[in-house]
Amino acid sequence: MTSTRLAVWGDPIAHSRSPELHAAAYRVLGLDWEYGRRRVAADDFAAAVRGLDPSWRGLSLTMPLKEEAYRFAAARDGHAELTGAVNTLLLGSTPAGFNTDVGGIVDALAEAGITTADTARLLGAGATAASALVALADMGVSRVDVRARRPERASALVALGERLSVVVSAHPLADADAGSRPGRVDLTVATLPSGTILPSAVTEPLAARGGALFDAAYAPWPSSLAAAWGDGTVVSGLGMLLHQAVRQIRIFHHGDPAAPLPAETDVIAAMRAAL
Template identity: 30%
Template sequence: MGKSFAVIGDPIDHSLSPNIHSAAFRELDLDSSYIAFRIPKGELAGGLEGLKKIKIDGFNVTIPHKIEMMKYLDRIDESCSVIGAVNTVSNKEGIFKGYNTDMDGFLEPFKEKKLNIANTKVLLLGAGGAARAIVAGFAKEKAGSVTIANRTLENAKSLSEFSKKVGLNSNAIKIEDVNDSAKDYDIIVNATSVGLRNEPSPISLDGINEKTIVYDIVYMPMNTDFIKKAKDNDSIVIFGYEMLLGQAVRSFEIWHNMEAPYNAMKKALLGGF
């Protein structure tokens, strides 16, 4: 029997995940399907019952359910318990096991491009769910320190506490206090949602150079103002779609227990822009 997969969230109609996974199924001739399934906030329990009834084999979880989904899991992978949020679920005979592939997805482009993280000085903009997975990733790769800059200082402080708990030196500041300090960092990551609506870069990137790694996790549009400013300074750029691709590849491998067809998935993803 064919296998079925989904992504749940709200809004969900613009999700690129069905395209990416369907391309992988075609490439490997797998009898599987992947759909986008809208579950509004507050309706997660009912939506999950529906998925169990149709014997879904696995699903991705996105905004607004990544944290709430934790309480519906029967088993929790370590990737998920550390971060406290889930984006990938496998279903084996009604047993839901949760994983978080955002961290591996975030790190994947560094590996692909052979960019070093160990002992670097990191500036992380944002302190939401994605930023938490990113902090866990930098801790795993032994970054030297991370400065967390966020609109709401309280949220930056609490992420900074988490960072210290997972062994990564950290401090918290307000995003407007970054001022002209971007040039003091080796890696700068935008993990706020600023850029999604074509807003200007959340900070000034004046003074950064060709050694600075600038990573925007916002993937739509591809060329945010933040990315454009990094390119103007000849910096090394990592696009949000690269993280999206990385997490999709990892989800694929969890569900299918085989290597994902990276290039076919990348082609499908880029075709979505």
């Protein structure tokens, strides 16, 4: 009898920790589900999905496949529609796409005792930044200061902010004037690539007036930004990795990212131990 199959796809993919997280959860849930990994290029995505047999239940997607999965999905949840990114695909006659990164950020911050904020600073303007902006809006943030190496890339975030009723402004990440006198915010969310090292002339003023820090990076840890935060509250991207996976597993199990799993406390504990 063919087992139910799932996997994480991306390019590159060897670094992904999703197989360990999902395997730990399915053991607790008593499910004989196989979860693997596969390197898939963006141009090959649609054909690869169409080539799957009925034993396949779903896919987790990482870069550069989130936009491809968005286009492939026949139905999408609200977070996917807002961000244009799907990181979870529930297969079947009508493939359904979800973005669990947004909820993963919200859940990781809530676990650290941060459930609301009024102002925030968002570092970076790439794909993860859109999910972070939606997460900030869900938390009640009304104003977001985006800092990016190329502020022109933040135009999509400014437009998304208008849809979310969030005032978004954009400035160069290393701009001397903007960087040296940042306004004080309640929360800083960094979506910069792992291993990014910023000069102290940039990090020190951001840390001094940046409130709590959520850094989507987690390897290496602490990041150079987290190390500059001193005694301030710092939340690593491992929390997002864990909680977005919990929401994925909810989708694969029963189709609803908001509905808890059976024995979910035990599931999360097993997943955390696998990190």
